[in-house]
């Protein structure tokens with residue numbers, strides 16, 4: 451094995467898989483972890499002499515790690531975002547040589563990345579803030595990679611990054627995003643879109659289950675069918691898988707979902723403690739869908755919140771993303787919700803009475819239209835950020851590298867790419883003819899679904915805010931004239947007129 455030109459520190463789930471991905475592409479790689487036991491186990495399991503025989507070089511101290519890499523070095527850090535990144539940098543610096551390149555592949559705050567680029571540059575090192583999306587599986591088999599920072603740094607390692615990224619129609623899902631914190635900023639917005647996408651799917655599920663009364667089996671079938679159409683995406687695909695997973699830990703004391711059938715499901719690989727409905731058919735006791743046993747408190751690591759915070763600073767109305775963040779906060783108030791459920795009234799005497807299939811199709815259309823809005827908002831935010839911080843973002847390229855590997859990969863990213871290829875300065879994605887047409891076709895069912903949700907008391911914050919954004923954006927005149935009048939009346943804030951230039955202050959009627 452030749453001396454590695456790259457090393458990776460941080461051998462948790464992402465680091466291990468990414469290191470193996472690099473090694474499997476024929477690039478020997480030195481590996482390191484704060485807890486050295488993990489490094490030993492990892493290299494024993496996958497390194498030279500193991501059944502995988504991958505070109506991994508185990509190292510223990512920071513000095514050993516750095517010495518194991520050929521100069522000029524490239525070192526990838528896959529550690530917890532925040533302070534650990536600074537600690538790792540501090541520990542590595544005494545051992546580095548001028549010109550070495552550090553890559554932070556974690557979900558770091560882009561302003562931290564901007565700071566680290568400057569600090570390391572002052573010390574003679576290069577630093578890239580690089581978004582990596584795709585979770586464990588993507589890291590191993592090909593993630594979407596969003597590198598930002600000095601172009602010189604990217605050029606040094608682009609052969610490795612493009613080789614290990616997902617490939618779609620021969621195109622790597624990795625491109626240089628831009629200078630400074632652009633890579634981590636784009637990754638953060640990607641995560642914001644992911645939040646919205648997941649919330650929209652959860653709302654569709656809620657409507658199918660609690661408005662139309664579909665069983666889990668039927669819901670799984672609906673998602674499988676949707677995945678064959680315009681909604682084709684990783685998140686819809688995994689949602690269908692979730693509805694095909696039974697819970698091995700379910701006790702026999704609680705009842706099976708009424709009307710549930712457990713036949714005819716596509717085979718999936720069952721994780722320990724779970725099995726598929728086929729396995730269930732040979733089970734001596736009736737069983738439960740695992741999804742029903744999952745506590746309804748959504749976790750988060752902060753990237754969605756960062757998108758919303760940044761959107762407020764930039765003045766970009768990313769309503770669907772922010773509602774998705776708020777929905778996770780509300781879900782986390784489980785104890786309060788359990789109490790509130792006993793006190794607060796919902797609609798009385800209202801039941802679903804429409805045609806089920808028509809409603810299912812309408813939910814599909816509402817999901818599709820809301821998803822267009824969520825992406826449009828995310829791209830709008832990146833447009834504002836690019837202006838604010840001079841990021842040279844190429845939106846068509848972003849859509850290209852999100853087509854594979856990452857969590858928000860979806861069929862319609864091809865259409866987003868086409869839209870920005872045709873019109874790089876597109877004001878809003880919703881205005882691209884393909885999406886404007888899609889929204890036009892979906893708008894009536896979208897409205898029907900939201901009206902039905904309101905009537906039945908099913909919360910749809912992301913569906914509803916997406917529609918309100920659409921209706922607001924397409925309105926030539928909004929009621930903001932009244933807000934300006936109020937501001938001028940109580941605070942002499944002045945206003946502009948529709949019929950003449952200048953700013954005005956009026957004495958409003960007593």
Ligand code: NBP
Pocket residue numbers: 459460461462463464465483484485488528529530531533534537538555556557558582583584585586751
């Ligand atoms: P974690 O985010 O759980 O981080 C664990 C790693 O950080 C371990 O290697 C740990 O070493 C190391 N570490 C910590 Br914690 N504090 C350290 C310190 N002070 N000095 C040195 N090392 C330290 O791992 P992950 O889930 O693999 O994620 C890695 C990065 O990738 C994160 O930024 C994450 O947000 C991002 N990311 C994760 C995913 C995903 O699906 N999980 C997807 C995309 C991006 P130890 O073993 O000694 O404790």
